[in-house]
Amino acid sequence: MSFTPKVGFVSLGCPKALTDSELILTQLSAEGYVTSKTFDGADLVIVNTCGFIDEAVKESLDTISEALAANGKVIVTGCLGAKSGDDGQNLVKGLHPSVLAVTGPHATQEVMDAVHRHLPKPHDPFLDLVPAAGIKLTPKHFAYLKISEGCNHRCSFCIIPSMRGDLKSRPIGDVLNEALALLESGVKELLIISQDTSAYGVDIRYQTGFFQGRPIKSRVYELVEALAELAEPFGAWIRLHYVYPYPAVDEIIPMMATGRVLPYLDVPFQHSHPDVLKRMKRPASGEKNIERIHAWRKVCPQLVVRSTFIAGFPGETQGEFQHLLDFLQEAQIDHAGCFAYSAVDGATANDLPGMLALELRQERQAEFMAVAQNISAKKITNLIGSTMQVLVDKSKSLGRAGGVGRSYRDAPEIDGVVHLLPPERVSKTYLTGEFIKVKILDSQGLDLIGVPI
Numbered sequence: 208m209s210f211t212p213k214v215g216f217v218s219l220g221c222p223k224a225l226t227d228s229e230l231i232l233t234q235l236s237a238e239g240y241v242t243s244k245t246f247d248g249a250d251l252v253i254v255n256t257c258g259f260i261d262e263a264v265k266e267s268l269d270t271i272s273e274a275l276a277a278n279g280k281v282i283v284t285g286c287l288g289a290k291s292g293d294d295g296q297n298l299v300k301g302l303h304p305s306v307l308a309v310t311g312p313h314a315t316q317e318v319m320d321a322v323h324r325h326l327p328k329p330h331d332p333f334l335d336l337v338p339a340a341g342i343k344l345t346p347k348h349f350a351y352l353k354i355s356e357g358c359n360h361r362c363s364f365c366i367i368p369s370m371r372g373d374l375k376s377r378p379i380g381d382v383l384n385e386a387l388a389l390l391e392s393g394v395k396e397l398l399i400i401s402q403d404t405s406a407y408g409v410d411i412r413y414q415t416g417f418f419q420g421r422p423i424k425s426r427v428y429e430l431v432e433a434l435a436e437l438a439e440p441f442g443a444w445i446r447l448h449y450v451y452p453y454p455a456v457d458e459i460i461p462m463m464a465t466g467r468v469l470p471y472l473d474v475p476f477q478h479s480h481p482d483v484l485k486r487m488k489r490p491a492s493g494e495k496n497i498e499r500i501h502a503w504r505k506v507c508p509q510l511v512v513r514s515t516f517i518a519g520f521p522g523e524t525q526g527e528f529q530h531l532l533d534f535l536q537e538a539q540i541d542h543a544g545c546f547a548y549s550a551v552d553g554a555t556a557n558d559l560p561g562m563l564a565l566e567l568r569q570e571r572q573a574e575f576m577a578v579a580q581n582i583s584a585k586k587i588t589n590l591i592g593s594t595m596q597v598l599v600d601k602s603k604s605l606g607r608a609g610g611v612g613r614s615y616r617d618a619p620e621i622d623g624v625v626h627l628l629p630p631e632r633v634s635k636t637y638l639t640g641e642f643i644k645v646k647i648l649d650s651q652g653l654d655l656i657g658v659p660i
């Protein structure tokens with residue numbers, strides 16, 4: 208009987224880390240390893256870590272300790288793996304010298320090399336058993352599609368570029384081939400991610416790539432256009448995340464107005480006041496964001512804008528904070544999240560003068576969120592009585608007890624949902640990943656309640 212090596216895999220962190228996990232899992236499966244989400248019976252464990260904020264660092268370090276205690280053979284990858292401790296040495300290696308190998312993010316080959324060293328690959332893998340779309344950690348009906356790695360900006364509160372390096376765009380042919388494989392495997396919603404989606408192709412000077420023999424420029428507009436064309440016959444959704452408000456984005460809005468791409472933009476504004484944005488060293492800080500949002504909404508009135516903000520950045524005056532609240536009101540941001548500023552080890556913002564007291568930072572965050580939630584709640588009240596297309600996320604109980612889905616307004620896990628009441632014809636059943644028409648009856652906090660029609 209042949210031995211089939213088993214690898215336990217724990218994936219922590221953001222969607223970008225998730226796509227790294229998917230690449231490693233896909234490679235492991237392609238080579239014939241068995242993978243599992245637990246340590247039970249595993250011959251080796253891989254932990255994909257997050258190193259962005261203190262809580263994530265703690266969660267990652269705790270997971271590594273648990274894996275070492277439970278299994279003993281542990282490989283660490285991801286953002287935390289690229290971090291140094293106070294002594295300038297690798298943080299993970301310093302704290303856990305017994306880990307077998309440590310790599311930074313986006314290091315599939317290095318991780319596989321370490322796996323091969325410590326758990327030789329099985330003989331004669333059954334390559335055909337791997338689905339063309341690779342191994343996905345998301346449910347079958349939606350998937351994240353990473354178009355680039357790293358970032359050319361140097362925002363003062365962020366250490367991602369030091370962990371993930373400068374922008375590295377994937378070849379457009381590779382991105383489109385992966386999109387097609389995902390769509391053919393039944394994915395109904397592609398979520399486009401990167402650190403800076405608008406900057407796609409900048410590092411390769413927008414060079415022309417090829418997809419199915421056709422030349423396509425590596426630029427965000429051409430990419431989105433090609434994705435929309437691919438998704439159309441499958442009736443699938445394309446949703447854009449981490450889009451900076453550069454002029455290039457204006458060209459995409461008409462595609463949203465006609466429904467070729469979801470009228471949804473995740474734009475991480477972080478602040479509105481020009482002086483704060485300068486201190487943050489934000490990309491597009493000179494852009495007139497409020498005018499831009501108004502112009503987008505003129506072309507595409509149904510556009511939903513999601514954004515994240517930081518309250519209490521070093522030196523933020525009451526006037527600058529008020530500017531942020533006024534911006535929020537005027538921009539009518541549909542889904543806004545806000546963090547109270549907290550220092551991240553290694554970020555240059557730590558050297559800025561004017562650190563505010565924790566209490567004041569938290570007060571401002573709470574004040575911001577109260578305004579934001581009020582705007583969101585009012586906006587969704589206007590949807591009561593309308594009919595929306597909803598993608599079913601949980602269908603098991605969509606017989607007598609109802610279910611859960613999302614409209615174009617909501618990205619998975621970060622926005623709201625549509626609670627689906629039992630359909631009038633209870634004999635009709637729905638499948639996860641199916642699009643249905645829903646009449647919106649009510650709202651509940653940031654969620655909607657509707658009934659399939």
Ligand code: SF4
Pocket residue numbers: 358359360361362365366367368402403490
């Ligand atoms: S744009 Fe700024 S916040 Fe985003 S990854 Fe780059 S440096 Fe970090």
